[in-house]
Amino acid sequence: MQSVPIADLHPFITSPDIASKRTAAETIASHLRAHGYVGIKGHGIPQEILNNAFDVMHKFFDLPLADKMTAPHPDTPTPHRGYLAAGVEKSGNLGAVYASTEAEKAFLRSASDWKETFDIGSPANTSQPNIWPPASLLPSFQPTLLTLYTHLTTLSAHLLEALMLSLDLSASDRATLRNMHDPHEPSMRLAHYLPLSAEQLRDASVMRIAPHRDFSSFTLLVQESVGGLEFEERRGTGAYVCAVPRDGVVYLNIGDVFERLSNGVYPSPLHRISKPAGALEGGEDTIPSRYSIPFFVNIRPDAVIRPMPSRVERDGGEARFAPISYMDMCQELFTLTQPRGVE
Ligand SMILES: O=C(O)CCC(=O)C(=O)O
Numbered sequence: 001m002q003s004v005p006i007a008d009l010h011p012f013i014t015s016p017d018i019a020s021k022r023t024a025a026e027t028i029a030s031h032l033r034a035h036g037y038v039g040i041k042g043h044g045i046p047q048e049i050l051n052n053a054f055d056v057m058h059k060f061f062d063l064p065l066a067d068k069m070t071a072p073h074p075d076t077p078t079p080h081r082g083y084l085a086a087g088v089e090k091s092g093n094l095g096a097v098y099a100s101t102e103a104e105k106a107f108l109r110s111a112s113d114w115k116e117t118f119d120i121g122s123p124a125n126t127s128q129p130n131i132w133p134p135a136s137l138l139p140s141f142q143p144t145l146l147t148l149y150t151h152l153t154t155l156s157a158h159l160l161e162a163l164m165l166s167l168d169l170s171a172s173d174r175a176t177l178r179n180m181h182d183p184h185e186p187s188m189r190l191a192h193y194l195p196l197s198a199e200q201l202r203d204a205s206v207m208r209i210a211p212h213r214d215f216s217s218f219t220l221l222v223q224e225s226v227g228g229l230e231f232e233e234r235r236g237t238g239a240y241v242c243a244v245p246r247d248g249v250v251y252l253n254i255g256d257v258f259e260r261l262s263n264g265v266y267p268s269p270l271h272r273i274s275k276p277a278g279a280l281e282g283g284e285d286t287i288p289s290r291y292s293i294p295f296f297v298n299i300r301p302d303a304v305i306r307p308m309p310s311r312v313e314r315d316g317g318e319a320r321f322a323p324i325s326y327m328d329m330c331q332e333l334f335t336l337t338q339p340r341g342v343e
């Protein structure tokens with residue numbers, strides 16, 4: 001399987017003038033236009049910050065269930081915060097939206113994810129307050145993860161600038177997008193994909209994550225040493241490429257929101273977390289856990305998503321998407337993945 005190309009963000013961050021910034025942004029944007037995903041090196045987040053986050057994350061997921069349940073994700077789509085135990089979230093419900101046959105849709109709806117998660121937002125986001133376990137349980141959990149959150153927010157602001165520059169947007173459209181991408185809206189997820197027995201590995205209805213598209217604006221993906229993240233090479237090909245975990249690389253994929261804002265210039269790619277094929281050939285009886293930290297760059301809930309007018313003009317005046325309220329789009333998709341609230 002091919003692997004995802006890597007581009008360097010450092011020249012963009014350090015370029016002194018707009019012309020060289022434009023050139024540097026293009027190295028990233030060319031991959032995104034073709035595929036909707038790319039690996040980013042030179043992102044400026046010290047490896048130690050990432051290692052510390054994985055360290056506290058291991059400690060948290062190693063706690064007994066009763067301790068983890070001191071910070072339960074509520075039974076409602078929002079606030080999208082706190083701990084969700086294994087088997088609750090069903091990515092197959094979202095995956096079914098993108099499946100082409102009825103049989104595939106029915107199968108995906110019956111499948112469940114063998115993962116547990118913990119969702120975190122900005123402390124300044126008062127409409128979605130964080131849900132933390134008591135500090136006495138793991139004193140370094142909150143500060144370590146908020147440090148990473150801040151770094152990922154800074155990185156996402158650089159990437160937004162690079163994406164906007166490559167789209168050749170007007171100053172007024174750039175101002176609109178900066179305002180829409182409020183730094184307190186992203187949602188950071190700690191994801192622990194549990195070890196799988198030989199039986200679970202063979203059972204297709206036990207998944208890590210079904211093929212889906214993100215409904216973020218764009219997503220940053222930090223993974224530890226165990227891979228499995230795969231993107232559809234180009235829309236409609238059905239062939240997947242592998243995002244190999246590498247120190248110093250954060251993966252980036254476009255979500256449905258930025259696809260619309262960019263008038264389709266940047267596609268939102270299908271992606272999945274695969275179970276490693278042939279993993280048990282060495283005689284082991286389980287395959288190992290996988291740990292990752294997706295960072296969903298979301299927009300203000302009151303935003304209306306429409307292709308940016310200056311981009312539409314450059315595309316010959318054709319807007320490829322009708323305006324849609326972000327709130328409506330989110331409610332619909334949350335309801336699909338976490339159906340408890342509507343049963
Ligand atoms: O765990 C990962 O690396 C990515 C997960 C993902 O695609 C998602 O949660 O939307």
Ligand SMILES: [Fe+2]
Pocket residue numbers: 212213214271
């Ligand atoms: Fe995703």
